[in-house]
Amino acid sequence: MGKVALFAVVFYDVKRYSGGGSTGQRKGRKMKRFALKGHICYSTHPDRLEIRENSYLLCEEGECRGVVKELPQGWKEAEVKDYGTCLIIPGLTDLHMHAPQYGFCGMGMDMELLQWLEHQVFPEEAKYADLEYAEKGYRIFAENLKKGATTRACIFSSLHVPATELLMEKLEETGLKVMVGKVNMDRNSPDILREESAEASEAATRQWLKDIEGKFKRVQPILTPRFIPSCTDELMERLSHLQQETGLPVQSHLSENLGEIAWVKELCPWSSCYGDAYDHFRMFGTEQCKTIMAHCVYSDDQEMELMKKRGVWIAHCPLSNENLASGIAPVREFLNRGLNVGLGSDVSGGNTDSIFRVMADAVQASKMYWRLIDQTKKPLTLEEVFYMATKGGGSFFGNVGSFEEGYELDAVVLDDRALKTPMDLTVRQRLERICYLSDDRQIAAKYVAGEEIRLV
Ligand code: GUN
Ligand code: FE
Helix, strand or coil: CCHHHHHHHHCCEEEECCCCCCCCEECCEECCEEEEEEEEEEEEECCEEEEEEEEEEEEECCEEEEEECCCCCCCCCCEEEEEEEEEEEECEEEEEEEHHHHHHCCCCCCCCHHHHHHHHHHHHHHHHHCHHHHHHHHHHHHHHHHHCCEEEEEEECCCCHHHHHHHHHHHHHHCCEEEEECEECCCCCCHHHCCCCHHHHHHHHHHHHHHHCCCCCCEEECEEECCHHHCCHHHHHHHHHHHHHHCCCEEEEECCCHHHHHHHHHHCCCCCCHHHHHHCCCCCCCCCCCEEEEECCCCCHHHHHHHHHHCCEEEECHHHHHHCCCCCCCHHHHHHCCCEEEECCCECCECCCCHHHHHHHHHHHHHHHHHHHCCCCCCCCHHHHHHHHHHHHHHHHCCCCCCCCCCECCEEEECCCCCCCCCCCCHHHHHHHHHHHCCHHHEEEEEECCEECCCC
16 A cells, blocks of 8 residues: 555544534635644744644635634534644745756766856756657656645746646646746857747747646746846847736846856946846846846845845755855845745755755755854754745745745645654654655645645
8 A cells, every 4th residue: 555545544534523613605605624733833934933733724715724723613614634743834935946957866966057057957958859858857857846845836947848838737737836937048058958049039938928828727937047148138138028028927047156157247247246137137026027046155245235125036055056066155144134035956956856955955054154154144043944945935926835824825744753763852853853854755745725736
């Protein structure tokens, strides 16, 4: 018997409570309600982890209606899924990953960014011109993402339109809510992975958006200029017009590597900083242009101020920054300044798609930053990285990543009984251990916007 099936028999106690009280009504129809029972952990602020033991997480029409010790009147008829001593946490958000790089996850790690792009990344991404290859690669990617603790993700595809559409189809089937971007790149890459012109890149992007219009319920498009060195000024200008026309969000890379930053200065001598090279084309935050920038390892005072002013989300990717010897991002400073920060695996600069592992790594990297770079920047805590992995990154999707009322109900149920210890652990200790051990096999159930995902 499969693990989940066995679990259902011996452990879950799914009851239909039949006590009195009215069921809720909205616009004359019954609202879909259920409750999850267990030890519930969630963030409200970067330094605040709420732990509610033996409590109910109320869900109505896909939204959270609070965490309570006793079922309130009106909820007695709701289905209760009793997960016993399991932990229930918000689904994790991966703010930055590359689906066509998943095939070489854990390989090619002995290079720096620009050499790695040329020798490892571009030749592999070029293979996604072949739909048969894309079918294999994206099936594996989607299946694995579904099984992990991630419920939301912002994902780069390749520049190929048919493969990007295939990736969106595969992800739609998982039940996860994600954003996917067809990559734009019209310079500084080999012929096999470069669009013919800015005009051709724009046309392909418009074709992609037309093809997918109204097709997906859970998967959304996001504009994806790869990074400044890959996009001519003309392409950036064209994408900027498309962005203003459509209001679509944007994702890209920023200040990841010193060689890359020097190159951007050469390519855009008019820019006052790397961030300004995006801002110049009006694709750097703002209410009308929600933007994620991955890495920001070398963002200085001026760049951080601009990100703050524009409301850019930072995808902090510590594993990738270590593997590519990029550096350590000043995350404590991001938090001090009140910037939007989430976590990214950067598969496959990062060598895993486990956001638990990225959480542990964010703490570890921050300790090295404090020890070796700046002793006024104290290391991150479990509370802070848990916040970034849930509410911090989730906020890019709206009210996502917490169990406060009105949040979309993304939840992950964690059964850590297989992680044996003779110690008697508190719930916080169990959560800390799950993050540091980063073992996704503990996932017993997963919900996205109130819908249960079938894990097998
Ligand atoms: N900068 C431009 N492209 C990439 C990429 O694929 N991965 C990373 N980490 N940085 C990039
Ligand atoms: Fe990346």
